[in-house]
Amino acid sequence: MKSVVEIIETAASSGATGYTFSTHPLNLKILSALQDSGKIEQGFGLYPVLPYAQGYVRLANEKGMKGLVDETLSRLSLSDKAKAVFKGGLSALRLDPIGILKAYVDMELAGYLSEKPVNATLRSVLLHEVVTDLCLGLRDVHLLDVFAQHVREKYHVSPGFVTYNLANFVALFRKEGLSMKDVVIMTPFNSVGFQMSPSRHSCESCLSALPESNVIAMSIMAGGYLKFNEAMDYISSLPNLSGVAVGVSSKEHAHNTFMKLRTITEVSGQSAQISEPVKQPSEDELFE
Amino acid sequence: MKISVVGLGKMGLLHAAIVNSLPDVSVTSVCEKDLFLSVAAKAVLPKSVTVYRDVKQMVSEEQPDAVFVTTPTDTHVSIIDDLLKTRMNLSVFVEKPLAASHEQARIVCEATKGLPGVHMVGFQKRFSPVFQKAHELLNNVLEEPIFFRAYCLSSDVLREGSAWRSKRGSGGVLLDSAPHLLDVVIWFFGEPESVIAVKKHVYSHQVEDYVHAILSFQSGLQGHIDACWSVTNYRLPEFLLEIHGKNGMLTVTDDFVHFAPGKQTDGNAEGRVYHRQSFPTSTPFLLTDPEYSLEDVAFIDAVRTQTTPEVDFVQAAKVNALIDRILENTEQGRRISP
Numbered sequence: 001m002k003s004v005v006e007i008i009e010t011a012a013s014s015g016a017t018g019y020t021f022s023t024h025p026l027n028l029k030i031l032s033a034l035q036d037s038g039k040i041e042q043g044f045g046l047y048p049v050l051p052y053a054q055g056y057v058r059l060a061n062e063k064g065m066k067g068l069v070d071e072t073l074s075r076l077s078l079s080d081k082a083k084a085v086f087k088g089g090l091s092a093l094r095l096d097p098i099g100i101l102k103a104y105v106d107m108e109l110a111g112y113l114s115e116k117p118v119n120a121t122l123r124s125v126l127l128h129e130v131v132t133d134l135c136l137g138l139r140d141v142h143l144l145d146v147f148a149q150h151v152r153e154k155y156h157v158s159p160g161f162v163t164y165n166l167a168n169f170v171a172l173f174r175k176e177g178l179s180m181k182d183v184v185i186m187t188p189f190n191s192v193g194f195q196m197s198p199s200r201h202s203c204e205s206c207l208s209a210l211p212e213s214n215v216i217a218m219s220i221m222a223g224g225y226l227k228f229n230e231a232m233d234y235i236s237s238l239p240n241l242s243g244v245a246v247g248v249s250s251k252e253h254a255h256n257t258f259m260k261l262r263t264i265t266e267v268s269g270q271s272a273q274i275s276e277p278v279k280q281p282s283e284d285e286l287f288e
Numbered sequence: 289m290k291i292s293v294v295g296l297g298k299m300g301l302l303h304a305a306i307v308n309s310l311p312d313v314s315v316t317s318v319c320e321k322d323l324f325l326s327v328a329a330k331a332v333l334p335k336s337v338t339v340y341r342d343v344k345q346m347v348s349e350e351q352p353d354a355v356f357v358t359t360p361t362d363t364h365v366s367i368i369d370d371l372l373k374t375r376m377n378l379s380v381f382v383e384k385p386l387a388a389s390h391e392q393a394r395i396v397c398e399a400t401k402g403l404p405g406v407h408m409v410g411f412q413k414r415f416s417p418v419f420q421k422a423h424e425l426l427n428n429v430l431e432e433p434i435f436f437r438a439y440c441l442s443s444d445v446l447r448e449g450s451a452w453r454s455k456r457g458s459g460g461v462l463l464d465s466a467p468h469l470l471d472v473v474i475w476f477f478g479e480p481e482s483v484i485a486v487k488k489h490v491y492s493h494q495v496e497d498y499v500h501a502i503l504s505f506q507s508g509l510q511g512h513i514d515a516c517w518s519v520t521n522y523r524l525p526e527f528l529l530e531i532h533g534k535n536g537m538l539t540v541t542d543d544f545v546h547f548a549p550g551k552q553t554d555g556n557a558e559g560r561v562y563h564r565q566s567f568p569t570s571t572p573f574l575l576t577d578p579e580y581s582l583e584d585v586a587f588i589d590a591v592r593t594q595t596t597p598e599v600d601f602v603q604a605a606k607v608n609a610l611i612d613r614i615l616e617n618t619e620q621g622r623r624i625s626p
Contacts, residue, residue, distance in 0.1 A: 036473070054524070058444060059446075061444050062449040062451060063449065064450070065297040065298065067451060115367070133573075134302075134575065136309070136571055136573075137304070138305050138315070138333065139308065139336070148305070165574055180304065192565050192566070193568070195574060197581075199570050
């Protein structure tokens with residue numbers, strides 16, 4: 001735990017402007033340890049991504065989809081955040097999915113906000129790519145909108161979406177007349193087109209055509225396939241990026257990475273964030 | 289093209305989202321037997337999708353061109369039967385494995401024999417560029433395979449579960465986690481001539497949590513597999529196949545394929561690694577791994593052209609046959625004590 005905290009502190013002192021993390025229980029401990037250590041400076045941004053999808057997949061495997069829904073709802077019904085939604089009891093006929101979604105977001109975030117280092121600032125709350133892209137594929141724009149509105153109204157920060165389908169995402173928001181003005185989009189950008197659907201070219205065209213962009217590039221090294229310098233050559237060539245999220249695995253790695261990023265991003269006006277510091281495989285093997 | 293989905297688990301949602309994003313394809317209905325989940329689906333899904341609780345009623349009223357069946361394994365055969373009795377020319381995609389036993393798989397193969405429509409099973413590793421490259425290297429580069437070893441490991445079951453995957457007749461590590469591995473083995477080497485296997489219960493009482501099997505093939509090739517869903521420290525499932533031939537070794541995982549040539553005994557050349565990122569993969573819509581999208585595109589194309597898909601029911605039934613043979617051997621295998 002100490003080493004993870006030190007990695008984040010090193011990244012922050014080397015130029016990282018924020019921390020992107022999933023709502024994995026480990027990150028709760030990390031935030032708590034960061035708070036205790038007190039070394040995070042004023043304005044350091046937090047970008048939680050929820051839900052921690054792999055945990056839910058494991059629960060679905062263990063208990064089935066019905067078991068997953070039952071367990072999540074019963075956890076919610078015990079939460080202070082959800083009392084109003086469950087006033088009438090838990091039954092299919094009284095189901096209020098919108099109320100449940102909002103209560104769920106609140107429940108997921110509550111612990112993290114209470115453990116937030118004093119100087120850190122919540123910048124955005126992002127929806128995991130599996131949920132964003134499920135809604136996108138199903139054209140379920142209403143759920144995306146409910147999430148966005150709730151984050152704006154309740155937390156007074158920009159709603160965020162992680163997606164592997166940038167062009168599709170932007171097209172759907174435009175078609176449905178949803179505001180993208182303050183929406184943060186975190187999406188892969190790398191020179192080999194890894195996780196860039198339908199193609200690298202279409203993602204690049206979409207990015208350059210965005211009038212006001214809050215796009216944060218992720219997977220810039222294509223899941224460890226590219227070297228940092230070649231990744232940055234490509235990222236620096238892109239217009240309109242507002243930030244870059246990079247994972248690092250040691251203090252030295254954090255220092256070197258963010259010192260280099262500081263030079264590049266200061267020129268281009270981007271910000272650089274640290275994503276979860278312990279390098280993990282991407283959560284893209286969620287389905288059997 | 290109108291699509292229906294039966295079963296709103298994670299695979300049902302996955303396929304629904306992918307196919308609904310393909311050009312000229314729409315998911316117009318879903319069927320979920322569970323009352324609570326069906327009401328939840330009605331409340332959450334777009335109004336363009338009608339939610340049913342009865343498969344026959346859905347097919348009669350919606351007249352879909354194709355149906356995705358993503359329910360627990362032991363329900364596949366009766367659902368396919370209901371679907372095809374309601375509409376004979378329906379195309380059907382079934383999530384792997386085809387059935388809970390070879391006997392059930394055989395019944396469904398008989399029932400669909402000669403019927404119009406496309407009948408496919410979701411063995412998505414066949415659509416992974418990494419596995420396709422490994423298959424090519426096995427056929428064209430690796431000389432005279434001597435033996436292989438393979439495993440699929442995960443930390444999915446670290447206590448006894450209550451879902452269908454943990455119940456006798458519908459679950460177990462072989463039926464749930466190993467079908468992809470067994471399909472790749474059959475795809476690469478054909479069906480084994482003989483099987484020797486052992487199994488172990490770690491957490492589950494009704495089903496096996498670990499299986500080890502030695503497979504022998506008519507060509508003289510031998511190999512062994514390990515399947516376990518109760519090992520610790522696997523945040524994500526891991527798959528590996530290592531094939532040793534006379535001129536080197538081929539290793540394939542979900543992330544890369546590596547050919548290490550080694551004609552001499554005094555050291556191996558480095559060989560070449562093909563990472564998944566190095567393959568140009570264009571998918572119209574990406575949800576998790578690209579092979580799910582590529583698989584769904586292949587199914588929709590097969591339905592449009594009414595051609596036989598990569599893994600039809602007959603091919604998929606071979607995996608069920610092998611699972612049954614392995615399980616049977618774990619029960620009956622003769623052990624020789626000192």
